[in-house]
Amino acid sequence: MASTAAAISEEGTRPGQHTWLHALVRWFFITVSLTFLAAVLLAPLATVFIMALSRGIDAYLHSFSDPDTLAAIRLTLVTAAVVVPVNTVFGLAAAWAIAKFEFRGKSILITLIDLPLAISPVISGMIFVLLFGLHGWFGAWLQAHNISIIFALPGIMLATMFVTFPYVARELIPLMQQLGNDEEEAAITLGAGGWMTFFRVTLPKVRWGLVYGMVLCNARAMGEFGAVSVVSGHIRGLTNTMPLHIEILYNEYNFVGAFAVASLLTLLAALTLVVKTLVERTGYRRR
């Protein structure tokens, strides 16, 4: 039997297979794909590490002892530590309201949640300057009360929150809609409270979607450049996040320093992709 099958496939009964044309097309497609990706993706990625290590490992490590660099790393971590949990809570609440209930205007609500994804990062930052900047709506009032939002930490957090706003929600909404309400309804009918149902029934069901959304949210929060650049004021050691610090070091021709910070963010991106791939391996839907 096996030899018959082999003989058949060698003769090429499956049309379009094992012909020289097929092999040529295959070779062409793979070559073009790999060349394209090597030029625009792999070469830049490799450059980051080669430039970071161009003066040796000591210079690389030394660039992290710069207090401004450390402050930038700290600021990025603090921002993400606030923004990701807040957007996670929002994502869970939005997904519960949208997936568990039928109400009017639901599709409008979903569209509005996705809105920040369609907006240029620069505009995302600018809208907060228009609100809280010196000449903005609340600018005079804020100055009178000695509160600074723009060119300070709250502005950076607000802008980051805006750009990462949809990430958790848009992952959870379709997932919870797809999984349905049966188990939650059973739990409630059996006398469980709302919070208990949420923590014991819903949360375990959607955990991979939640991880997925949080990881993407975190990557964007730590890497956001445009929106944060507009609101930060670029004050070294104070309002400079890692991506902004890269710009400053790069423009000062401190390439080792710039690419050293960039290498950390590249590792973060790689880690994000690893977690994302692992979550997809669990059978969670592919995107």
Add this chain to the structure above:
Amino acid sequence: MSFRQPSILPGFGLTFGFTTVFLSTIVLLPLAALVLAAGSMHWSDFVHTVLSPRALGSYRLSFGASLLAACINLVFGFIIAWTLVRYEFPGRNLIDALIDMPFALPTAVSGIALTTVFAQNGWIGRYLEPLGIKVAYTWIGVTLALTLISMPFAVRAVQPALLEVQRELEEAAETLGAGRLYVFRRIILPTVLPALLTGFTLAFARAVGEYGSVIFISGNLPMKTEITPLLIVIHLEQFDYQGAAALGLVMLVISFVMLLAINLLQAWGRRRHVRAAS
């Protein structure tokens, strides 16, 4: 019809209330500020700002380069998606995961890395220089950066559609004597066309607003290599909030039109899909 249908599940008030309040504070109120700031301008000032030669030059670059990048991604996105879906080769899973790298990689990192690779003395730039092709600090560099950051949108839109192409149909066509090109034109292309267009629009929409990766490679010369988002930042730095808001509004309106187009395309794709299935 009441506002919502009854359900035994609790928590609607809490979650719906929190969602709408948070959405309004973080997203809707700030966006309203933009519309009002631009709206409070005198009409002639608005027109003067958004139609100034420098603004027109920036639109030409932003939209032209984004369109070109989306076209490049239409071709290469399809080729990459086809390669990943149809062929087995060593490292395929790694490449598949790497496609999402531009999503995860901060734009500032893509910006400085691309500039270094394509600068006159860079790995690839030094081979293009003798050919008379300058990439860094020209519109070509802008297009390249936009191509990189919008590439995943094109690939990821086409990949699932290609998986759905029925191989049996292709094989049947070939046994009936159809050539590969004919099969591609009559079977594969119609199935993936909505996905291709969606990917194209998503890539274009993302590229138009991009800032971080472009400003490093573009050189930022007014009228030549200055993108619209950068012009907005320049207005803001001069405390010309209204001018910035006017340009922002123009970009926002275009983004909404794009979003509408994407939704219509996806609805069209679903209708085609349903029709094909029934």
